[in-house]
Amino acid sequence: MNRKRLGGRRMGIVTTFDAVAEHERTRVALRAVVLRLVRLLRDVPDLEAASGVPVWTVGDVGAHLAGVHVAYSTGFTDETLEWDALLPPDSGSFSERIAAVNATSIGLFGGEERTRIGEFIGERSEMFLRVTEGLAPDSPVNAPWLGKDLPLTLAAATGLMLSESLVHGLDIARGAGLPWTIGPDEASLVLGQAMPTMMPLGLDAEKARGVSISFDLAVKGGPRLAVVVENGAATVTRDAPPRTYDCRITAEPVAFLLVSFRRMPVWKAIAYGRMRAGGRRPWLAMRLGDLIGSP
Template identity: 90%
Template sequence: MGDVTRFDAVAEHERTRAALRAVVLRLVRLLGDVPDLEAASGVPVWTVGDVGAHLAGVHFAYSAGFTEGAVEWDALLPAGGGSFSERIAAVNATSIGLFGGEERTCIGEFIAERSEMFLRVTEGLPPDTPVDAPWLGLKPSLTLAAATGLMLSETLVHGLDIARGAGLPWTIGPDEASLVLGQSMPTMMPLGLDAEKARGVSLAFDLVIKGGPRLAVVVENGAATVTRDAPPRAYDCRITAEPVAFLLVSFRRMPVWKAITYGRMRAGGRRPWLAMRLGKLIDSP
């Protein structure tokens, strides 16, 4: 079965907080260097400015639950709750309209302010502190660890989208990617499961991130669970991947064939051909 990576939840959460603070500073510098906010970004139909506005919305949403009155999420989300994809699409559409025209030149300052506010008011709180996230359809909440990991993932990945559109450099380090995968994937992968495609499916994946977390991804009866440090069990397929490659493939920023061709991801175990099914069963965030 191989060794299982053990982790200290508190220490990893603190590293994630430090990484978020550092990546936001890099993002602010990147936004300040963007020559044209109307240029196409790495996200189809979104401009560089749209991606920046979306990121501002992300940092506002996560900090709002700790710093001010309740947001009227019912007015922003699809009637009846909607699917995971519908909720995300609705909030994304709202977020890019938060800043317009000349206001977009101040997006970096806003993100820095809201991110620092989030980090300040959550300092010293346990990683399992509840954080409301109605846009994800979670009842009652995320953990603080997952929320911090999600903020880091959004900043890293959308920083790449902005850089690609602006023709500027942007790096995602393996330690940063590993923190995202360990902190946020156990929450986000089950949420992104396509229940229709998963109907009648029974599969277990051993996801081994080099130098990072090891996750047991189990799809059973139209639901998924993702567990760190899972007890030994039989798996249908083992996926071994470099952290940055798996992050980019998960967010559809790198085609899986490219990660495989360059030796950054490989499948093994009893039924290695099932590795391709994981990406078809779980939508990107």
Template identity: 70%
Template sequence: MGTVTTFDPVIEHEKTRAALAAAVPRLVRLLRDAPDPDAPSGVPVWSVGDVGAHLAAVYLAYCAVVSADESVEWDGILPPGDLPFVERVTAMNATSVALFAGEARARLGEFVAERGETFLRVTAGLAPDTPVTAPWYGEGATLTVAVVTGLMLSETLVHGLDIARGARLPWPIGPDEASLVIGQSMPTMMRLALDAEKARGVSLAFDLVVKGGPRLAVVVDGGAMTVTRDAPPRAYDCRITVAPTTFLLVSFRRTPTWKAVAWGRMRAGGRRPWLAARLGELVATP
């Protein structure tokens, strides 16, 4: 069945905070060094400047939900109605790019630096399980400060790569950083992003083994998904063993699965290894 690992949520949260604190100055330098904000980015529909604007909006949003000193008029930003997850996030992404246009884009680096410092200062000392509202995910939606910190790190790393690809600048993502994102935010976000239509009638259990990182039990049943760390031994349909940075980039569609397999950084095993591709199909992305 494999070894069950354990983790300390407080220690891992502090490591995530430290990783974010180190990543923010890197992102600020990248935003300042990108030579052409109109160049195509790693996101096909966005320019380098668009990705920077989206990141600034992300930093603004997360600061607004943890700091009483920040204010966002959500009524003019949030999409109307009860949209499915992907449609809601897609609408929010389009809105985020438009929030920072014209002259505001000349200060993206400064804005990200200021809001990054604010987020880390305001959340210092908060317990990892402190609830945080997340209105962009739906009315009454809440996350924990640990998940939010992991999401901030995720957005910084992945969209930093999108900018770097467009600017032709280096942007390494280390395995420790990727492991923290996977452990802190993905158990929650994979569940939220489940494609309910594709999950209807599906009953599958995946053993997701991240090399040097977290081990996740991903179970889809009854139209819902549970993602559990440190799950007790059980029978799985499929085991997926993957390098942490590879899983991060495959999950966000920045690296094709076939390439990860060809490079030897992802492999499937267990009783029904051919089911590995189903996991990516079941978790929707905007």
């Protein structure tokens, strides 16, 4: 297996992270979270109850999650999906495309199928982990639902499956009135593995036109991301070399994950001391969420 170490600086201290080891931790976290998700869905008293996602029921969220796990596991098996029939034309913004794909996903499972959707998610997640075991984290993944010719890696795909399971588990739990926790280590893995790929995709190109802003995103106990918006495009670099930034955002991992997915208002994270802004232009912190939409 190709093992590589990536280096950077954190608060003036040289740091490194092992890409292979972190990917393996993400796989372990995904398996554990999906086991919790299966139990959660089994305990849901009413699949028709409103969820934490506007206009979606708890059952809709479960169906969407099942679609997510099917999509990623199918990419590594002999199964085929008629993506041209399932996906909208490759046009419009990334957010519009994802909204259309999400709307399609909740219709893939209905009726009695939804009563065992937790078990189905568990089976497909285990299939994904089994068929990708031993593959390098930078192995390419075909993800047509995100866009044609998107250079998605296995590490990013695993992080995305973890984020979907964590955040939508919260949506289900809120609708069902059941407990659900997101741990800081789990959130940190999502931010380090998935966000460098997903944040640039979520950039609103119109709002970013003519904008030049650099953010230093320091996640407590987690990754450090350099987010640079320039000329209508965004780049996100893990543990980038030192440079001068317009704004530094320091955040607890769970708070930043929930704010990024619009499950927590930014004012609440700030009021509770879970996020703060600094640097030479700290007021620009509010622009990050305006420029980059929910993954």
